[in-house]
Amino acid sequence: MNGDLVAPSVKPGDRVLVEAHAGLDIKDGDEKYIIVGEANILAIIEE
Template structure:
């Protein structure tokens, strides 16, 4: 199955990050951070203005982005776990 997001929605996969303390305990990665790093998998066509003009998305498949923690909904794409978010939940493109 392949997902094609609609409108201003974007399909992303989040990077799993583990952090270790000095004592060697493993903490859930980025659980305390305001943003998470993700890779864009697919992008919708954009959003329409009130007069019908199409505004293209600012990101494209393959971009690394920072996303607000807790944004989007989790879905299964075959065996993969992906998230569908709105483009407005993306804080920045990582270059």
């Protein structure tokens, strides 16, 4: 790690598989989100 910024490998709306108990649950009105670090993403699910 050298401090360089790197673009994320996922984009909003992508379906991903994450490690158990990873992430932070956030609620915005009726919407629910889970904030997850990219290191906790195991796979991107293709439809």
